[in-house]
Amino acid sequence: MKTSSRTQWRSGASRLAVATVLLSSVAGAAVAQTAPAPAPSSDVVDEIVVTGIRASLRSAMDVKRNSLQVVDTISAEDIGDFPDKNLSEALQRVTGVQISRQDGEGRGVSIRGADPGLNRVEINGSSALSLTVGGSDRAVDFRDIPVEFVSRLDVVKSPTADMAEGGIGGTVRVITRRPFDSKEPFIAGSIQGVYSNLAKEYDPKFALIGAKTFLNDTLGVLLSGTWENRHLNSNNARTTGWIRRAATATGAGATPGRSTDVNNDGTLDWVPEIPRLIIDRRVTKRKALNGVLEWRPNDNFKAYLDGTYATATEKVNSSLLQLGASGGLIDYSKTTLGSDNTVNHIELTSSAAFPMDLAYRNILGDLTRTQYTTALGGEWKLDNWVFDARLDYSNAEVQNNEINSTATVFGVPRAIIDYKGSQRAPNFSFPGLDVTTGQGVNRLDAVFNPRNNTSEETAEQFNVTYKPTDSWLTQIKGGVQARQFKTDQVLYQRTTRLNCRADASSAAAVAVAVPCATIEGIVNTNSVTNSIPFFKTGDLGYDGGVRYWNDNTLATYNATLAAAGLQNDVYGVNPNPNTAEKAGGSGSFQAFLDTWSVEEKTKSAYVQAAFDFSNLPVPISGTLGVRVVDTKTVSTGYNRTTGPGGGAPVNFVKGSQEGGYTKTLPSLNLRFEFIPNTLIGRAAASKVMARAAPSQLALRRSIDVVGLTGSRGNPDLQPFEATAYDAGLEWYFTRDSFISATYFRKEISSFIINQAAPETIDGTTYNITRPVNGTDQVNINGLEIGGQYSFDFLPAPFKGFGVLANYTYQKDEGFKGTNLLTGEILPFPGLSRKSYNVSLYYENEKFSARASYNWRDAWLITAVGRGSLPEFNEAYGSLDASASYNLNEHITFFVEGVNLTDEVRIENNNAVRRIGNETFGSRFFFGVRAKF
Numbered sequence: 001m002k003t004s005s006r007t008q009w010r011s012g013a014s015r016l017a018v019a020t021v022l023l024s025s026v027a028g029a030a031v032a033q034t035a036p037a038p039a040p041s042s043d044v045v046d047e048i049v050v051t052g053i054r055a056s057l058r059s060a061m062d063v064k065r066n067s068l069q070v071v072d073t074i075s076a077e078d079i080g081d082f083p084d085k086n087l088s089e090a091l092q093r094v095t096g097v098q099i100s101r102q103d104g105e106g107r108g109v110s111i112r113g114a115d116p117g118l119n120r121v122e123i124n125g126s127s128a129l130s131l132t133v134g135g136s137d138r139a140v141d142f143r144d145i146p147v148e149f150v151s152r153l154d155v156v157k158s159p160t161a162d163m164a165e166g167g168i169g170g171t172v173r174v175i176t177r178r179p180f181d182s183k184e185p186f187i188a189g190s191i192q193g194v195y196s197n198l199a200k201e202y203d204p205k206f207a208l209i210g211a212k213t214f215l216n217d218t219l220g221v222l223l224s225g226t227w228e229n230r231h232l233n234s235n236n237a238r239t240t241g242w243i244r245r246a247a248t249a250t251g252a253g254a255t256p257g258r259s260t261d262v263n264n265d266g267t268l269d270w271v272p273e274i275p276r277l278i279i280d281r282r283v284t285k286r287k288a289l290n291g292v293l294e295w296r297p298n299d300n301f302k303a304y305l306d307g308t309y310a311t312a313t314e315k316v317n318s319s320l321l322q323l324g325a326s327g328g329l330i331d332y333s334k335t336t337l338g339s340d341n342t343v344n345h346i347e348l349t350s351s352a353a354f355p356m357d358l359a360y361r362n363i364l365g366d367l368t369r370t371q372y373t374t375a376l377g378g379e380w381k382l383d384n385w386v387f388d389a390r391l392d393y394s395n396a397e398v399q400n401n402e403i404n405s406t407a408t409v410f411g412v413p414r415a416i417i418d419y420k421g422s423q424r425a426p427n428f429s430f431p432g433l434d435v436t437t438g439q440g441v442n443r444l445d446a447v448f449n450p451r452n453n454t455s456e457e458t459a460e461q462f463n464v465t466y467k468p469t470d471s472w473l474t475q476i477k478g479g480v481q482a483r484q485f486k487t488d489q490v491l492y493q494r495t496t497r498l499n500c501r502a503d504a505s506s507a508a509a510v511a512v513a514v515p516c517a518t519i520e521g522i523v524n525t526n527s528v529t530n531s532i533p534f535f536k537t538g539d540l541g542y543d544g545g546v547r548y549w550n551d552n553t554l555a556t557y558n559a560t561l562a563a564a565g566l567q568n569d570v571y572g573v574n575p576n577p578n579t580a581e582k583a584g585g586s587g588s589f590q591a592f593l594d595t596w597s598v599e600e601k602t603k604s605a606y607v608q609a610a611f612d613f614s615n616l617p618v619p620i621s622g623t624l625g626v627r628v629v630d631t632k633t634v635s636t637g638y639n640r641t642t643g644p645g646g647g648a649p650v651n652f653v654k655g656s657q658e659g660g661y662t663k664t665l666p667s668l669n670l671r672f673e674f675i676p677n678t679l680i681g682r683a684a685a686s687k688v689m690a691r692a693a694p695s696q697l698a699l700r701r702s703i704d705v706v707g708l709t710g711s712r713g714n715p716d717l718q719p720f721e722a723t724a725y726d727a728g729l730e731w732y733f734t735r736d737s738f739i740s741a742t743y744f745r746k747e748i749s750s751f752i753i754n755q756a757a758p759e760t761i762d763g764t765t766y767n768i769t770r771p772v773n774g775t776d777q778v779n780i781n782g783l784e785i786g787g788q789y790s791f792d793f794l795p796a797p798f799k800g801f802g803v804l805a806n807y808t809y810q811k812d813e814g815f816k817g818t819n820l821l822t823g824e825i826l827p828f829p830g831l832s833r834k835s836y837n838v839s840l841y842y843e844n845e846k847f848s849a850r851a852s853y854n855w856r857d858a859w860l861i862t863a864v865g866r867g868s869l870p871e872f873n874e875a876y877g878s879l880d881a882s883a884s885y886n887l888n889e890h891i892t893f894f895v896e897g898v899n900l901t902d903e904v905r906i907e908n909n910n911a912v913r914r915i916g917n918e919t920f921g922s923r924f925f926f927g928v929r930a931k932f
Contacts, residue, residue: 052077053843053850054802057788058736065677068610068622068669070158070684070726070742072097075151079177079188079931080209082147083850084880085896085923087174090147093837094155095784095806096744098830098856103232103280104899104920108139111155112744113780113810113831114169116140118690118720121172123308126373127164127483128174129396129455133367135489135598135694140172144310144369146226148190148207149176149290157744158684158726161606161625161667162463162477168690168722168748176308177209178292179220185212192894192927197902198537198920199231199281205927209290222292232282234920235535237425241273241866242342242913243326252353257329262337262346270342270913271330273866275417275426276322277534277546283315303378311370316402318363319530321435321549323415323428328356331414340912344419348412355411358430360441360527360550364557365403365448371396386465397454404447405552405560407523409433409440410501423541423904425917435549438523442516444498445509446560448568451594455487455694475610477625480603487694488597492570494589498522498560505576508589512564522563526555538904538919581638583649592652596637596698598715600691604629622670629689632660635715637699657699659716663689677732682742684726692717692752696771703766711769718773722748736802739787746780774816778828782810797844804839817863819870821910826870832857849883861907871915874906890932896925 056077063073072094076082084090088106092099100108100116108116117137121128123145131141154173156163163171187210194203205228213220246268247259262269288310296302328348338344350356377390418427433439463479495509500516533547561567574580574587581588608625636656643649665687672681697717703710728742751774759768786806792799812828819826827833835856842849855877865871882896899922907916 053841053848054736054790061738065680065732068671069156069160070682070728072155074153079186080148080190080207080929082150085147085925086143087145087147087150087153088142091153091155092854095786096808097155098832098835103234103282105143105232107141107143109172110830111169112746112782113812113828115830117693118168119170119172120166123174123373124176124306124375126375126392127394127457128373129371129394129457131369131371131396131398133398133400133451133453135453135487137693138691144286144312145174146207146288148209148226149224151175151177151181158669159667159686159688160623160669161608161627162479164481165627165629165665165689166691168688168720176290177222179211179213179222179294180296182211186210186931188931190927190929192925194230195924196231196233197922199233200532201231203229203231218295218297220294224290226288228286230284232284234280234918236278236916236918237535237540238278238916239272239275239426239914242270242909243273243867244268244270262330262332262335262343267341269337271346272417272426273326274322275325276320279319279530279534281317284312286312300381305376307372307374309372314367316363316365316367319551320361321546322359322361324357325415325417327354328415329354342912346417348415350411350413356415357408357410358412359406359408360552361404361406362552363402363404364554365401367398367400369398384467384469389462392459395456400451402449403557404445405557406445407438407441407550407552408443410442421541423539423917424914425540427542427545435546436529438520441519441523442500443503444519444522444560446496446557446568448570449493450570451491453489457483457485459483472611472613473609474612478607480605483602485600486597489595491591491594492589493591494568494570496561496564496566496568498563507576507579510566510575514563518563522556522559523550526559527552535919537902537921540917578648578650581652583651592638593640593700596700598694598697599634600631602629602631619673620670624668626664626666628664630662633697633715634658635697635699635713639701641703655699657715661718665689680730682726682728686724688724689719689721691719696752703761708766710766714770714772717752717771718750720748721750722746736790736792737788742784744782747777749777751776776814776816778812778814780810780812780828782808784808800842800844802841807836809834820868826863827860829860829862832859846886851881853877853879869909872908874908876903876905878903890930892929894927894929898923
């Protein structure tokens with residue numbers, strides 16, 4: 001429904017060597033630092049006129065040599081042929097870029113340590129918007145944008161004043177093909193299959209792209225489309241939280257088995273809180289369209305209309321076996337300790353006062369992501385002047401119709417969780433309980449939580465460029481831009497609960513009492529067991545254990561509603577108290593405090609000059625400019641007010657609040673030609689910014705009129721700001737080979753932290769907790785080294801070999817997050833200190849192959865996770881490979897493998913206490929491309 005809106009170098013090298021021997025690969029793309037092309041098109045209309053790995057790398061290297069900015073580029077090797085099958089996975093080949101994944105697919109991009117939400121993404125110059133459920137960040141999801149549309153990816157690391165603000169780490173530009181890229185009309189396409197060794201499914205994908213010019217080659221049209229069906233599975237053995245719990249002199253805490261001092265030595269030990277096994281299954285259908293209409297009646301004028309549309313619908317069926325271990329009693333006689341006072345084997349029991357629960361939870365329903373960007377613009381050249389203007393509209397919507405069917409056993413007789421396996425993952429057993437049946441189930445929930453997040457942006461801009469003749473000043477440029485951005489969220493929640501435990505109704509849950517036999521019967525009749533064993537791929541560190549369990553279905557969900565005699569109508573009347581918008585009115589299932597909107601209106605102007613001192617002993621060229629940005633924000637939402645003690649009357653009162661800021665962003669880019677076309681130096685400095693997450697700006701206030709406390713969002717949040725510096729040197733020593741090194745520094749300020757402060761509301765002062773901008777500054781210093789080398793000096797056929805490699809080292813200082821346990825200063829979230837990518841390729845007229853190994857060091861996910869403990873992702877590397885064969889000039893067969901070694905992604909609180917072991921298996925692509 002719609003509500004409204006360490007693996008180390010030696011390990012990596014050995015794996016790469018194996019892949020090279022097999023001549024299969026998927027390697028680093030045509031990666032090079034280049035200058036960004038003006039969106040939506042470049043003056044160089046025949047940019048991709050050569051095909052293949054070597055030609056693509058050579059072209060990228062030549063552009064790198066002549067660029068003014070620090071920009072890394074990945075180019076298509078041919079029409080519809082991009083080096084990777086996912087844009088995010090392609091970008092991980094770039095120095096300083098690291099990615100996040102979901103179900104094994106690349107999703108978000110981190111640049112030079114900056115979180116994905118702190119980077120800007122454009123599609124043909126238009127803003128790409130976030131599809132994050134809940135609006136908790138501004139990160140762009142790359143999964144649904146087809147690589148077949150893309151001509152080039154630019155990662156801009158040193159901005160110029162004419163660029164739209166919004167990237168602390170950098171700006172990713174997705175540039176699709178245009179009708180004048182080719183002088184001849186063409187039609188190209190591909191048919192491919194995709195196999196997942198975890199989902200055990202074969203899936204299809206089709207792509208088609210064509211372009212033609214009309215009216216004496218003055219009007220160009222390009223159309224492209226893709227369709228695919230994908231089974232995306234992942235399995236995760238998680239321990240959601242590790243806790244220590246002291247005994248109390250009286251009360252529940254005095255009960256034997258509640259203290260976590262397992263060996264009675266006076267020191268509290270660490271025990272698992274909610275260990276669980278998760279099977280994520282998503283059947284995803286993706287459709288995408290791209291169209292460009294471009295008119296060039298003469299060399300001095302052009303107009304264009306382009307649009308890109310992508311949508312994906314996920315049918316979700318995720319199954320969790322989840323133990324509330326913290327609710328049980330520890331059997332000390334059978335529980336053992338490992339290192340760091342952490343249990344490596346624990347046995348728990350239940351009592352009437354402490355009925356440990358085991359839940360079979362299925363997340364069902366569907367989720368639809370839709371995004372599109374459009375642009376209408378033109379350019380007119382008049383003597384030494386260039387005038388250009390454009391209108392942009394972007395939209396992103398995610399509709400999450402979450403359905404949960406959860407069957408819970410309260411009072412599990414005995415639960416055993418063993419962590420002695422080589423991967424320290426939880427290994428369950430439940431003596432006396434058959435987890436593939438409804439035995440002991442005494443609560444059955446049917447949950448419907450539809451949530452809609454919609455964002456849209458309109459933008460208008462006008463630029464004027466003057467190009468002096470016979471002057472060291474090569475260009476003077478100025479312009480203005482206005483952007484109007486709005487994002488909102490609407491959430492409803494309703495739970496129908498069958499139980500034989502005398503559960504009461506409250507909030508969004510309506511409880512219905514039925515016999516226990518009725519609940520067990522619904523599960524036994526309608527639920528199944530998972531058809532593929534848990535953790536079929538990857539190394540879980542043990543054999544056996546629970547691999548199958550109750551798998552609830554939509555039939556289980558519907559039977560729950562039928563037995564209750566209810567429908568999960570979220571627009572119906574909620575019979576529970578304190579749920580009405582206005583006290584005394586009809587109750588509602590709307591989550592008012594999660595219903596909000598944020599608007600931003602931004603005006604900006606800039607002036608920029610380009611210069612070229614070519615007569616100096618060392619020729620110097622570059623750009624210098626400044627951009628001024630003014631943003632006004634309005635946040636609308638609900639405030640929650642309560643009566644004495646936080647009780648009735650409860651009201652949800654609509655409100656709004658304004659905020660805003662003005663920022664000045666200067667930038668300088670310099671290029672030094674020490675040896676013409678051979679030794680190039682670079683230097684850059686700039687001020688950059690990135691805006692806060694919408695949910696942090698949202699107005700969500702709740703106050704306690706007795707305790708005089710509360711919490712809220714902060715519409716007046718200032719953006720993250722940073723001063724960035726770059727210095728680099730590049731040596732081009734053969735036609736196809738170079739090596740480069742770039743030092744960078746980012747000084748990031750205005751961090752957002754949660755802070756409590758006095759605030760006066762209706763004449764009364766409350767202590768309100770809200771997100772604010774801190775005063776700390778984090779400095780990130782880094783070194784990026786990259787290069788490529790072609791073995792042209794070897795005799796045929798060995799002269800077809802080549803190598804690409806890059807290495808990034810970065811270190812932060814100034815981050816004030818501390819480890820709750822050790823008191824040590826934590827690293828900056830999302831930053832891996834070391835990362836590298838190594839790619840080998842071979843190519844001749846008929847055959848090409850490429851292998852790539854990508855590795856990144858451990859990184860901090862969050863400084864304050866569950867239990868206020870830090871959460872880390874351990875070092876991770878993956879091997880990809882591809883090969884292709886040209887049957888003739890029109891037909892090419894290809895095969896590609898991703899994550900060939902079935903690597904497992906691991907999270908932990910520290911080296912002993914792991915919290916997640918995730919496998920997503922390998923993916924294999926195979927098919928045929930054609931071009932006419």
